[in-house]
Amino acid sequence: MKILIGLLSCLFSITSYSQTANQPNIFIITTDGFRWKEVFNGADSVIINDPKYVSDTALLNQIFWDDDLEIRRRKLMPFVWQTVKKQGTLYGNRNYENNVSVVNPYRFSYAGYNEILTGFADPARIANRKKWNNNENLLEFLNNQPGYKNKVAAFASWNLFEYILNNQQGNFYLNCGYEAIEHDSLTDTEVLANLVQRSAVNDQEHTRNDMLTFVTAKEYIQAKHPKVVFVGFGETDEFAHSGKYDEYLQSAHLFDEFIAQLWYLVNKDPFYKNNTSFIITTDHGRGNKAGNWFKHGLFTSGSSNTWLMTLGPLFETKGELTGSGEIFNDQLAQTIARSLGFNFTPLHPVGDPLTLSTAARR
Numbered sequence: 001m002k003i004l005i006g007l008l009s010c011l012f013s014i015t016s017y018s019q020t021a022n023q024p025n026i027f028i029i030t031t032d033g034f035r036w037k038e039v040f041n042g043a044d045s046v047i048i049n050d051p052k053y054v055s056d057t058a059l060l061n062q063i064f065w066d067d068d069l070e071i072r073r074r075k076l077m078p079f080v081w082q083t084v085k086k087q088g089t090l091y092g093n094r095n096y097e098n099n100v101s102v103v104n105p106y107r108f109s110y111a112g113y114n115e116i117l118t119g120f121a122d123p124a125r126i127a128n129r130k131k132w133n134n135n136e137n138l139l140e141f142l143n144n145q146p147g148y149k150n151k152v153a154a155f156a157s158w159n160l161f162e163y164i165l166n167n168q169q170g171n172f173y174l175n176c177g178y179e180a181i182e183h184d185s186l187t188d189t190e191v192l193a194n195l196v197q198r199s200a201v202n203d204q205e206h207t208r209n210d211m212l213t214f215v216t217a218k219e220y221i222q223a224k225h226p227k228v229v230f231v232g233f234g235e236t237d238e239f240a241h242s243g244k245y246d247e248y249l250q251s252a253h254l255f256d257e258f259i260a261q262l263w264y265l266v267n268k269d270p271f272y273k274n275n276t277s278f279i280i281t282t283d284h285g286r287g288n289k290a291g292n293w294f295k296h297g298l299f300t301s302g303s304s305n306t307w308l309m310t311l312g313p314l315f316e317t318k319g320e321l322t323g324s325g326e327i328f329n330d331q332l333a334q335t336i337a338r339s340l341g342f343n344f345t346p347l348h349p350v351g352d353p354l355t356l357s358t359a360a361r362r
């Protein structure tokens with residue numbers, strides 16, 4: 001009998017392991033308030049030459065400018081234009097009336113991330129305040145699904161993610177703002193990152209340096225192999241608000257590098273290889289003119305304009321979309337759930353799934 005039980009439990013663990021291993025992995029990656037214009041057009045010809053927003057216009061031109069659109073946008077985001085364009089799909093180039101938009105009218109971050117991660121453009125999500133979010137989010141939902149239990153992890157530069165994701169019970173792993181990295185087997189790099197966070201940073205109240213968020217995410221991913229990962233970067237928005245177009249572009253360039261490194265990391269790791277997809281977006285747009293690019297909100301036109309990139313086996317490979325149409329950020333949560341084979345059914349409304357997922361159409 002003992003042998004039979006042993007054999008059965010062995011068989012069971014093999015089944016559940018291989019089921020987990022075969023089930024697709026998904027990474028949701030965002031950078032805060034990054035405009036569609038820079039994604040698709042590269043550096044802006046007017047702003048890059050305005051000394052009000054750029055410390056050294058000649059040098060910034062040297063780094064990010066070219067008269068040729070293709071070269072210019074590749075200078076800013078080489079991974080996006082070399083790899084995502086060939087192997088994935090890019091939505092939101094408004095030059096072709098290919099629109100991606102937020103539904104919520106506020107065009108602020110709390111409302112924007114709530115929309116992406118709960119699928120609900122909640123009319124009550126107004127201010128960026130430390131207020132617990134009562135909407136059910138996709139990460140919490142996935143963490144309760146077979147094969148994904150305790151396999152969900154989120155990392156963010158902005159400290160308000162603690163409230164947006166309302167993970168008070170600690171059901172999934174969340175590290176945001178200048179929160180120390182804590183889990184049962186810290187690597188040397190994580191110990192170092194904790195030291196840097198504690199000692200080298202003046203303002204620990206708000207948005208963490210994106211590089212620290214990246215290191216935190218990367219170490220955890222390598223060691224723990226979460227199957228659902230959220231990584232939210234924040235510096236594009238921070239530098240835009242300070243009116244520093246040079247640093248805004250540099251942050252975007254770094255964001256592109258982070259995606260490249262994460263893509264490389266997962267595709268050299270047998271746990272993730274050929275079974276991991278990325279969905280990449282932003283929580284809101286910003287002003288679409290040279291005089292208001294740095295701000296966003298209800299009354300700044302352009303603030304609802306976002307963009308979306310998909311990459312990996314769950315999604316179709318269409319390259320840069322050049323046909324007209326519109327999709328919305330509130331559709332992403334259900335799209336992701338369906339692509340993993342689940343139906344996201346919280347108590348609040350959820351945007352319809354998109355058909356960008358090959359799995360969703362099965």
Ligand SMILES: [Zn+2]
Binds near residue numbers: 033109237241296
């Ligand atoms: Zn902002």
